[in-house]
Every structure is written in structure tokens, then in C-alpha cells.
Amino acid sequence: xxxxxxxxxxxxxxxxxxxxxxxxxxxxxxxxxxxxxxxxxxxxxxxxxxxxxxxxxxxxxxxxxxxxxxxxxxxxxxxxxxxxxxxxxxxxxxxxxxxxxxxxxxxxxxxxxxxxxxxxxxxxxxxxxxxxxxxxxxxxxxxxxxxxxxxxxxxxxxxxxxxxxxxxxxxxxxxxxxxxxxxxxxxxxxxxxxxxxxxxxxxxxxxxxxxxxxxxxxxxxxxxxxxxxxxxxxxxxxxxxxxxxxxxxxxxxxxxxxxxxxxxxxxxxx
Amino acid sequence: xxxxxxxxxxxxxxxxxxxxxxxxxxxxxxxxxxxxxxxxxxxxxxxxxxxxxxxxxxxxxxxxxxxxxxxxxxxxxxxxxxxxxxxxxxxxxxxxxxxxxxxxxxxxxxxxxxxxxxxxxxxxxxxxxxxxxxxxxxxxxxxxxxxxxxxxxxxxxxxxxxxxxxxxxxxxxxxxxxxxxxxxxxxxxxxxxxxxxxxxxxxxxxxxxxxxxxxxxxxxxxxxxxxxxxxxxxxxxxxxxxxxxxxxxxxxxxxxxxxxxxxxxxxxxxxxxxxxxxxxxxxxxxxxxxxxxxxxxxxxxxxxxxxxxxxxxxxxxxxxxxxxxxxxxxxxxxxxxxxxxxxxxxxxxx
Amino acid sequence: xxxxxxxxxxxxxxxxxxxxxxxxxxxxxxxxxxxxxxxxxxxxxxxxxxxxxxxxxxxxxxxxxxxxxxxxxxxxxxxxxxxxxxxxxxxxxxxxxxxxxxxxxxxxxxxxxxxxxxxxxxxxxxxxxxxxxxxxxxxxxxxxxxxxxxxxxxxxxxxxxxxxxxxxxxxxxxxxxxxxxxxxxxxxxxxxxxxxxxxxxxxxxxxxxxxxxxxxxxxxxxxxxxxxxxxxxxxxxxxxxxxxxxxxxxxxxxxxxxxx
Numbered sequence: 001x002x003x004x005x006x007x008x009x010x011x012x013x014x015x016x017x018x019x020x021x022x023x024x025x026x027x028x029x030x031x032x033x034x035x036x037x038x039x040x041x042x043x044x045x046x047x048x049x050x051x052x053x054x055x056x057x058x059x060x061x062x063x064x065x066x067x068x069x070x071x072x073x074x075x076x077x078x079x080x081x082x083x084x085x086x087x088x089x090x091x092x093x094x095x096x097x098x099x100x101x102x103x104x105x106x107x108x109x110x111x112x113x114x115x116x117x118x119x120x121x122x123x124x125x126x127x128x129x130x131x132x133x134x135x136x137x138x139x140x141x142x143x144x145x146x147x148x149x150x151x152x153x154x155x156x157x158x159x160x161x162x163x164x165x166x167x168x169x170x171x172x173x174x175x176x177x178x179x180x181x182x183x184x185x186x187x188x189x190x191x192x193x194x195x196x197x198x199x200x201x202x203x204x205x206x207x208x209x210x211x212x213x214x215x216x217x218x219x220x221x222x223x224x225x226x227x228x229x230x231x232x233x234x235x236x237x238x239x240x241x242x243x244x245x246x247x248x249x250x251x252x253x254x255x256x257x258x259x260x261x262x263x264x265x266x267x268x269x270x
Numbered sequence: 271x272x273x274x275x276x277x278x279x280x281x282x283x284x285x286x287x288x289x290x291x292x293x294x295x296x297x298x299x300x301x302x303x304x305x306x307x308x309x310x311x312x313x314x315x316x317x318x319x320x321x322x323x324x325x326x327x328x329x330x331x332x333x334x335x336x337x338x339x340x341x342x343x344x345x346x347x348x349x350x351x352x353x354x355x356x357x358x359x360x361x362x363x364x365x366x367x368x369x370x371x372x373x374x375x376x377x378x379x380x381x382x383x384x385x386x387x388x389x390x391x392x393x394x395x396x397x398x399x400x401x402x403x404x405x406x407x408x409x410x411x412x413x414x415x416x417x418x419x420x421x422x423x424x425x426x427x428x429x430x431x432x433x434x435x436x437x438x439x440x441x442x443x444x445x446x447x448x449x450x451x452x453x454x455x456x457x458x459x460x461x462x463x464x465x466x467x468x469x470x471x472x473x474x475x476x477x478x479x480x481x482x483x484x485x486x487x488x489x490x491x492x493x494x495x496x497x498x499x500x501x502x503x504x505x506x507x508x509x510x511x512x513x514x515x516x517x518x519x520x521x522x523x524x525x526x527x528x529x530x531x532x533x534x535x536x537x538x539x540x541x542x543x544x545x546x547x548x549x550x551x552x553x554x555x556x557x558x559x560x561x562x563x564x565x566x567x568x569x570x571x572x573x574x575x576x577x578x579x580x581x582x583x584x585x586x587x588x589x590x591x592x593x594x595x596x597x598x599x600x601x602x603x604x605x606x607x608x609x610x611x612x613x614x615x616x617x618x619x620x
Numbered sequence: 621x622x623x624x625x626x627x628x629x630x631x632x633x634x635x636x637x638x639x640x641x642x643x644x645x646x647x648x649x650x651x652x653x654x655x656x657x658x659x660x661x662x663x664x665x666x667x668x669x670x671x672x673x674x675x676x677x678x679x680x681x682x683x684x685x686x687x688x689x690x691x692x693x694x695x696x697x698x699x700x701x702x703x704x705x706x707x708x709x710x711x712x713x714x715x716x717x718x719x720x721x722x723x724x725x726x727x728x729x730x731x732x733x734x735x736x737x738x739x740x741x742x743x744x745x746x747x748x749x750x751x752x753x754x755x756x757x758x759x760x761x762x763x764x765x766x767x768x769x770x771x772x773x774x775x776x777x778x779x780x781x782x783x784x785x786x787x788x789x790x791x792x793x794x795x796x797x798x799x800x801x802x803x804x805x806x807x808x809x810x811x812x813x814x815x816x817x818x819x820x821x822x823x824x825x826x827x828x829x830x831x832x833x834x835x836x837x838x839x840x841x842x843x844x845x846x847x848x849x850x851x852x853x854x855x856x857x858x859x860x861x862x863x864x865x866x867x868x869x870x871x872x873x874x875x876x877x878x879x880x
Contacts, residue, residue, distance in 0.1 A: 007702025007714060010695050010758065014717050017755040021732030022720075024739065046611070048618035055618075074633055077626045091863065092634065094809060097816040098856050099641045102836050106844065107640035107647075109483055115490045117643070131431075134478040145636070198723060206725030209818070216478025217437035220617035223727055230731050230823070232335040232439075233610045234342075243728045250723050254716060302827045307838030308845055312671045327828035328673050330838035343738045346745070346827045482839075490656055509652065 022247065029240035040241035049225065053245075056221040059136060060204035063143035064151075067200045068193065070144070071151035075192075078152075079159035093149040105142055105213045109133065112141075112214075134216030142210035143200075150199035158192030159185070198253050206246060222246065300325035301540045304341070304348040306527070307332055309401075311560035318547050324540045333438075341366065341532065349535040350544055354527050356599035358397050359390040361530070363601065367396045368531040374542055377549035384588075385566040388526060389598060397528035398545050401563040403500040404524045404586060404596070405441065406517040408507075413494035418516045421449035424495060425468075430475045434488065434496035437479035439613035440599065441523070442469060445497060448520045448595070455600045459608070466612045470619045479617075488513065499525075500583050501563030507583065515583045521595020526566070641856065648849035664850040674847055676828075677835040678855075680746070681815055684831065688753035689810035695754070696761025696810075697803050701795070703762070704769045718759045729756055730823035737824065745826030752824045753814045760813065761806035768802035815855075 029040055043049070096104065111117045112132040119129040132138055162185065170180040208223035222242065229239030303315075307330040315326040329348070331337040334357040340346060342364075353361060361367050372378045372394060385399040409418045413432065416423060424433055424445065435442050444454040446465035456462065477493050478484070488496050489510040498506070503515040529548060531541045547553055554570035564584045565571055571579055578584060590596070602609065648665070652658035668674060703714045721729055733752045742748060772795065780790035796803075818833035825834055836848055 004702045004705040004710070006698040007700075007706070010699030010702070010762075011714065011717075013695060013755070013758070017733065017736070017751065018717060018720055021736040022728075024735045025728070025732050028735065048611075048615045051618045052614065070633070073629065077630060080626075092637075094812055095859070096637055096641060097812045098859050099644060099852050100818075100833055100836060100848075101816050102818055102833060103644055103844070103848065103852060104640040106483065107643045110486065111639060111643060113487060113490070113492050115492055148637075202723045203725065206727060208727065212437070212481070213483070216480065218473075218476070218479060218617065218620050220614055223725065225614065226725075226727055226731075228610060230734075231339055232333075233606050234335070234339060235607060235610070236735075239731065243725075243731065246725060246728065250720070250725075254719055254723060257719070304827070307835070312667075312673060316672060328676075329825075329828050329830050330673075330835065332838045340744075340825075346743065348827050482844075486656060505653070509656065 025240045025243050025247070027240075028236050029244045032237050037237075040237045041245075043238055044241060044245065049242075052220050052225055053222050055219070056205050056223070059139055059143065059219075059221065060201050063140045063147070063204045064197055064201045066140065066144050067148055067151040068197065071148060071155055071196065072193075075152055075155040075159055078156055093152060101146065102209065102213070105146065105210060108142065108145065109213055112138065133214060134218055136215075136219065138214040138216070139211050139219055139221075142214040143204040143207065146207075146210065147200040147203055150203075151196040154192040154195040154199065155189060156192075158189045162188050194257060198257055202250065202253065205249070299323060299537075299540065300327055301349040301535075301537050301544055302327040302329070302347065303350040303544070304329045304331060304337060305350075305352045306330065309352065309527075309561055311556045314548075314553055314556060317553070318544060322540075322543055322547070324543060326544070341534075344534065347534040347536065348532050349537055349541045351530050351532055352400055352527050353530060354525050354599075355388065355390045356601050358528055358530060360601040360603055362391065362396055363603075366533050368533055368535060368538065369395050370398060370531055370542075370545070372398070375546045375549060377546050377551075380549055380551055380554075380567045380569050382566055382568050384591075385526060390526075390600070391528070397530045398549065399566040400527050400529045400548065401501070401558070401561065402524065402526040402566055403563050403584075404517055404591070405444070405497065405499055405522045406503065406515050408488055408496045408498045408503045408513055408515050410488070410491060410494050410510075410512050411514055412512045413491070418495070418514070419519050421445055421518045421520055424497070425449075425472055425475065427475065429494050431477045432494040433472075433476050434478055434480045434484045434493045435472075435476050436484075436497045437481050439609045440602065441497065442479070442616075443609060443612065444523050444599075446472075448518070448522060451520065454523060454597050457605060462605075462608065462612065466616065469616045473616060473619055499563075500586075501561060504562045504578070504581065504584050517586065517590060517596075521593065521597065524591060524596050524598060526598070527563075644849050645853045645856070648846055648853045650846060653846065664846040668847045668850045668854075671847055673830075674832075674835065674845075674851060677830045677832045678851055680749075680829055681831040681833075684746070684749050684753055684821075685811050685814040688750050688757060688814050689807050691750075691754045692757040692761050692810045693803060693807040696758045696806060697765050697799070699758070700762045700765035700769055700799075704766065718762050721756050722759050722763075726756075726817075726819035727823075730820040733820070734823040743826060744824060746829050748824045748826060749821055749829060749831070752820050753817065756817070756820055757810035757813050760809045761803075764806035764809060765799055765802040768799040772798045 030036055030038065032039060113119070114129060114131055114133070118132070122129055132141070166184055166188070167180060170184045175183065206221075206223040206226075208221065208227045211217075211219050211221050211224055226239050226242050226246075229235045229242070233239075301324060303326055305328070309330075315328055319325055331340065334354050337351065337353065338357060338360070341348060341351065358367070375398070378398065381399055385402065386394050388394075388399075391397045407418055407421075407423065409423075414423070414429070416426070416428075423429070424435070435445070443462070443465050446468040447454045447456060447461065449468065450461070450464055452458075452461045452465075480487070480496070482502075484493075484496055484498070485502055485506050487493060488498075489506050491510075491512075498515070500515065503513070507513045507515065529545050531538060531545075535541055548557070549567065551567055551569035551573060554565045554567045555573035558565040558570060559574055559578065562584075571585065646657075649660050649662065650657055651661040651663070699714075703711055703718075706714060730752070733748075733755065737744060737748050777790055777794050780794045781787065785793065816833070817831075818837060821831050821834055822837065825831070830838070832848070832851070836844055839845055839848070
């Protein structure tokens with residue numbers, strides 16, 4: 001009852017529904033009308049596609065940094081002994097998903113618009129209204145909002161697992177709070193930070209809904225380009241090629257994570 | 271953690287209860303209908319089932335291309351679809367539709383002659399018109415002082431960051447082509463290049479390229495000008511009396527969404543009954559009132575409330591519609607890649 | 621003072637997370653189809669009970685979530701147990717495969733499965749949706765069960781076997797109680813992800829099988845009908861109420877046992 005064969009059903013499932021479909025994408029990206037071609041990849045070299053990729057990386061990077069800066073203190077507060085109630089925290093973070101994410105992102109649109117709730121509040125206290133929507137700022141906000149939980153959870157998890165005696169030892173040896181944080185807590189929490197960074201960066205890099213709902217359609221990211229190939233242009237070959245380029249980025253991050261051992265050292269999601 | 275177990279068990283019980291109440295028995299006599307989102311009065315399907323005993327399995331899509339992408343691989347069988355003009359042309363070419371014998375439809379005679387023998391289906395052998403409309407400019411009379419009668423207003427620096435364009439390559443390029451005086455169905459690469467430059471030039475003035483969310487924002491006074499369908503304009507003007515609608519003098523797009531029977535349909539008889547039902551004046555009127563778009567059936571139009579029936583937004587004068595600069599889209603299959611790269615380039619210029 | 625700052629930080633983040641939800645609930649009572657406040661009404665709730673297509677979408681959403689989260693939990697739990705027993709290199713491969721769907725963009729999972737189903741000519745419909753949901757949610761179950769297995773003292777299981785327990789009995793009595801919290805958290809997450817998913821479902825749906833997410837997206841041309849807000853409000857409130865009731869019951873039990 002406790003053998004590795006227990007994993008076989010899953011591995012077969014994964015082979016059929018994860019590995020084979022990815023191989024199909026590889027196939028479609030290299031074949032056009034039945035013959036081998038690299039045309040689909042060449043097409044991506046147009047400067048506006050490259051621009052879109054660079055912009056996607058920029059925006060995903062900025063939102064990851066913001067998520068990290070906001071999530072780390074939160075995770076520290078939550079992992080404090082007095083506040084520890086893992087289940088409730090997990091629930092609070094996961095519960096918003098019970099309200100459809102399309103609807104929620106849509107709702108931010110009406111909260112943030114020029115005549116929206118937030119600007120009306122600013123006006124009421126005699127402040128100048130701010131244009132939040134329709135641009136990079138709004139897209140970054142949407143990314144941070146949607147993917148924030150994936151940064152909090154892993155960091156929170158590693159912080160909970162740090163042995164308090166290590167921190168005490170550091171104080172006993174005369175280190176102040178900042179030094180203890182820098183020399184003890186931060187290095188020990190690195191696996192969680194790495195997991196968090198990856199879990200935020202990847203979906204942010206590839207979103208197509210957030211740009212559409214909050215970016216006012218002015219920003220076309222790599223996800224939008226893929227989506228367009230499959231739903232509007234019907235150009236499966238090019239869509240697959242762009243997907244492959246993204247998958248290569250995924251695999252590089254995966255290799256990076258395995259190397260850092262963030263998966264095994266408690267940097268998991270839960 | 272136990273509470274979670276209980277929570278989940280309870281949730282499952284509750285949902286199973288709801289399921290059993292809703293009753294999802296598959297009856298043999300059923301048709302599958304694939305329509306635009308929110309493009310029918312929900313009561314109509316129930317009425318149809320009540321009258322004929324035929325169950326309606328109903329699904330929705332967001333745009334023609336999405337519908338096509340779902341239907342084309344052939345492993346989903348829909349009976350009834352509601353493509354627009356150019357998509358019907360494409361589907362006829364691809365042999366995806368069944369011929370419709372209009373003599374078998376008692377209510378087909380109700381359809382105005384203006385909507386028969388349209389260019390995408392010149393013999394009326396595949397499609398029955400469902401709704402139609404025009405594309406124009408919705409503007410806020412409190413924010414726009416100029417007379418709005420031309421696409422030029424969308425390039426006026428005065429309205430910087432007060433313009434909503436439609437987030438679709440075809441509709442936006444249409445606007446630019448029309449402003450330049452070209453046909454919106456042009457295949458001339460030079461003309462398309464000009465249109466692209468024009469749209470790149472316009473990009474800094476545009477507040478956003480919107481989908482539906484633009485409607486609520488226009489009503490709210492978020493922007494002054496918006497490219498919109500007449501049916502949506504009706505809904506917006508109803509909510510905010512400061513809004514008005516104009517079809518630019520350079521011409522525009524007018525579209526017809528029609529009912530067709532998919533080649534894969536197995537229940538053709540029921541499909542005929544469904545189409546006939548939708549063409550009945552009282553049912554067509556119910557739909558037109560719910561959706562806000564214009565019905566091609568005059569008898570149905572007569573049943574509508576005065577303010578809709580007489581509206582020149584929903585039912586523009588014949589001379590406007592029949593003018594040669596009002597065009598319908600044709601099948602874009604041959605230029606879809608060019609359009610897509612033009613659109614990416616416009617977006618990348620931001 | 622510091623504790624006040626800490627608390628306010630948590631509160632501010634919670635407000636940001638829940639603000640749009642409050643707004644959506646508010647608009648389910650709004651007397652207008654557009655998101656502009658025009659007075660209170662219950663008509664969207666009444667409409668919800670008359671709108672068969674929304675009820676159907678709700679039904680499919682729940683059916684898919686129940687079946688896929690159940691299957692993902694079973695497959696995932698056993699997979700985690702199996703992977704845990706593997707030698708290091710096998711474990712590495714298995715975990716990397718598990719991480720692929722977690723890291724790959726939704727859109728790639730969606731289209732790659734769509735291509736697979738098209739190639740093998742499996743008709744799109746409920747089965748394709750369920751299969752695709754199981755595929756993207758199983759890794760979350762595995763990751764949620766894994767840490768519990770690592771914490772568990774494996775000797776206990778051996779001891780049970782030595783004392784004559786059958787492997788199944790030992791699993792039921794020793795392993796399962798230990799990993800239970802991880803299993804339930806995994807199931808809950810799988811269920812939630814399934815309800816919330818749009819992208820993967822969008823590419824793998826079939827005739828007449830729309831989930832709420834697809835329904836919301838397809839309404840984009842005509843405007844999201846507040847009936848959707850109404851049904852979402854009910855779903856959200858139901859889960860909150862259930863969790864609260866459970867919480868109160870457990871607290872009562874706790875305080876009772878403490879006073880005794």
C-alpha cells in the first residue's frame with residue numbers, strides 16, 4: 001500500500017495529457033501543410049513581436065518585484081507565532097477565487113476608472129483624480145492583484161518552518177534585528193522566495209485577460225498574440241511556435257528551480 | 271481541518287440537491303443551438319420547448335471567429351448557428367452549412383425583402399436573417415461640441431484620451447479605410463498600409479480599445495466618443511440621454527447576423543421548426559426588445575414600443591442603408607494574417 | 621505601535637483583495653444592466669431562477685468541479701505517496717513533470733489539450749472538460765500532500781505491518797490520518813481552481829456545455845448580465861456561511877471541552 005507503483009496511474013495520466021500535448025505543439029510549430037518548416041519561428045523575428053515579448057518580460061518582472069516587496073512583510077507578520085492559523089490564512093487567500101476571476105478583474109475596471117469609485121473618493125477629499133486604467137500601470141496592478149497569493153503562500157510556508165532557536169541563537173550571539181534578518185531569516189527563506197518568484201512571473205508573463213480587461217486593449221502581450229492565433233487568425237502553426245518560445249522559458253525556470261532545490265527545501269506552495 | 275471536510279461534504283450535498291431540482295435529463299428530441307452571448311431573450315427557448323416539446327441545448331460564443339474555431343474541427347455537433355454575413359460566406363465555401371429550403375418555413379414571408387438575396391448568400395439558400403445593425407459613432411453631447419458626421423472626429427486632437435476604439439482589428443481598420451475613402455473590403459496592400467499609418471497616428475488619442483466594457487464607461491462619461499454597434503448605442507442612450515449616435519458620411523459597415531443549419535446537424539426537422547419560430551413576429555419582437563438590435567421583420571418592428579420602433583438609430587432611413595458606401599464585410603480568410611500583423615504593429619506602437 | 625502597523629498592513633491587503641468582490645455583490649442588487657448604480661432591486665435574483673441557461677452553466681460548473689477535484693485528489697494523493705517512495709532521480713523526473721502544468725501558461729495547457737482531443741477525435745464536451753480540469757489540478761494536490769508525507773514517521777506504518785495489519789488497514793489507520801489535512805487542502809484547492817478556471821475550459825468545451833466562466837466571457841459583446849453577479853454572490857455567500865458555521869461549531873466544542 002505504500003510503494004512507488006502508486007504513482008503509476010498519475011504518471012500515465014501525465015504522459016498522455018501533459019507530455020503528448022506538448023509534443024503536439026512542437027510538431028505543429030514546425031510543420032505547415034504537412035512539410036517541415038521554420039517559417040513560423042522566422043515570423044516571430046518581426047520587430048513588433050520581439051517588442052511584445054520584451055514588454056511582457058518587463059511588465060512581468062515589475063509585478064514580480066512588487067509582489068515580493070509586498071508579500072514578504074505580510075508573510076512575516078502572518079508567520080508570527082501569535083497569528084499562526086495556517087488554515088484560516090490559506091482560506092482567506094484562496095477564497096476570492098470563489099468569485100470568478102474574470103468578474104473580479106472586470107470589477108477593478110469599474111473601481112479604477114476615471115469616474116470610478118476610487119476617483120470619486122479622491123475628489124470628495126479634494127484631491128486630483130488619477131488616471132489608473134488603460135496602460136502599463138493598470139496591467140501591473142492586475143497582475144499583482146491576481147498572482148499575489150502565489151507569492152505569499154510559499155514564503156509564508158518557509159518562514160513557518162524556520163526553527164525559532166536559530167533566531168534566538170543569533171540574538172544571543174549579539175546580532176541585532178537587521179543582522180539576524182539578513183544573515184539568518186532571509187537566507188533560510190530563499191527557497192520560498194524562489195518558488196514565489198517563479199509562480200508569479202510565469203502567469204504574469206503569459207496573461208491575456210488582464211491586458212484586455214484592465215489595459216484598455218492598448219497593450220498586446222505575448223499571451224494576447226498566442227490567443228489571437230488560436231481564436232481569431234486560426235494560424236495554429238505560428239501560435240504553436242510562440243507557445244514553444246514560452247515553453248522554453250518555462251523549462252529554463254524549472255531547471256533553475258531544481259538547481260536551487262527550492263522544491264525540496266520546503267519552498268513548496270503549501 | 272475537519273471543518274473543511276464537512277464544508278466540502280455539505281457543499282456537495284447542496285449542489286447535488288440543486289442539480290436534481292434543475293433536472294438535466296437528455297431528451298431525444300432536442301436541438302443544440304450555438305449563439306452569441308446574451309443574444310436571445312431567455313424566455314424564448316422555454317416558449318419554444320413548451321409549444322413544440324423540443325428541448326433546446328443552448329451554448330454561447332463571443333465572436334464569429336471563436337464560433338468557427340469550435341465548429342470547424344467537426345467533433346462538436348451543433349444544429350443551429352448564428353454567424354454574421356462574412357462568416358456565412360466563409361462557411362458556405364468550406365461546405366459547413368446545410369441548404370435551407372425557405373419554402374418549408376411558414377414565417378419566412380415575414381422577412382423584409384431588403385434582407386433577402388444579400389451578397390453573402392445571393393440565392394437565400396443557406397441563411398435566414400436574425401438581427402441586423404450598423405456601426406457608427408456614439409458621442410456624449412455634453413463633451414463634444416463639433417458636429418459628429420465624419421470619422422475625422424476620431425482623429426481630432428481636441429479629444430485626446432477621450433476616444434474609445436473597438437478592440438478588433440477588422441472594425442478598427444474598417445474605420446481607417448472608410449475615412450480614407452476606400453472600400454473596407456480592399457485587398458490593396460498600399461491602401462491597408464495607409465490605414466495602418468492612420469491608426470498608428472491615432473493611437474495616442476485613444477483612451478482604450480474596448481470590448482463590451484466600453485458601454486458602461488461611455489454611459490458614465492468616461493470618454494467622449496466611441497465606435498459602436500447601433501444595438502449597443504440603443505442600450506447606452508437609454509441609460510444616458512446625453513449620448514447620441516451618428517453614422518459617418520464616409521459610410522460604414524452594416525451587418526446581418528443570420529440563422530443557419532450546420533452540416534453536422536442530425537435533427538434538421540427540429541432545426542426548421544426552431545428557425546420558423548424565431549421568425550414569428552411576436553417572438554422576433556421579444557428578442558429585438560431584449561437584445562436592442564434591429565429585427566429584419568417589419569411586422570415584429572410594429573410590435574415594439576414607440577421609442578424603439580421610431581428610432582433612427584436602430585432603424586435608419588432606407589437611403590442611409592442603401593447608399594453605396596455602406597458595406598458588408600466579405601470573407602477575410604485570404605488577408606487575415608496581414609490584418610493580424612497590422613494590428614500587432616499598431617498595438618506595439620504604444 | 622508596531623503591532624498596530626502590522627495589523628493595518630494585513631487589513632489593507634485584505635481590503636484590496638476583497639474590494640472587487642464587495643462591488644460585484646453590490647451590483648447584483650443594482651437596478652440597471654450597466655455597472656452604474658440605479659437603485660436597489662432583487663430582480664436579478666428572480667431572473668436567475670427563470671434563466672435555464674445560467675442554471676445549466678452553474679450546474680456544469682459544479683459537476684465538473686466535483687468530479688475533477690475528486691479524481692484529482694485520488695490520483696494526486698496516491699501519486700504523492702508513490703513519488704515519495706521513489707529514489708532520487710526518479711523523484712526528480714516525476715516532480716519536474718508535476719511542475720510543468722503548474723508553471724506553464726494556462727493558455728498553453730488549454731491549446732495543447734485541445735490539439736490532443738482534436739487529433740484523437742474525442743468529441744468536445746463534458747468528458748474533455750473534466751479530463752482537462754483533472755490534468756491541471758492534480759499537481760496542486762500532489763504538492764499539497766507531499767509535505768505531510770515527508771513529516772510523517774514512516775516507522776509507524778512499518779510497525780503496524782509488523783503487528784499484523786494488512787497494508788490497506790495500515791494505510792487507513794496510520795498514513796491517511798497523518799496526511800488528511802494535506803489531502804483536504806488539496807481537494808479544496810482543486811475544487812476552487814476548477815470553478816475559477818476560464819482559459820483551459822474555453823479551449824476544451826463542447827456543444828451545450830458552458831461553465832459560468834465561459835458564459836461570462838461570451839457575454840462580453842452584450843455586457844455581463846447582473847444575473848451572473850447574483851449567482852456568484854450566492855455561491856460566494858454559501859461557502860462563507862458554511863465555513864463560518866463550521867468555525868462556530870468547532871469553537872463551541874472547543875470552549876465546551878475547555879470548561880469541562
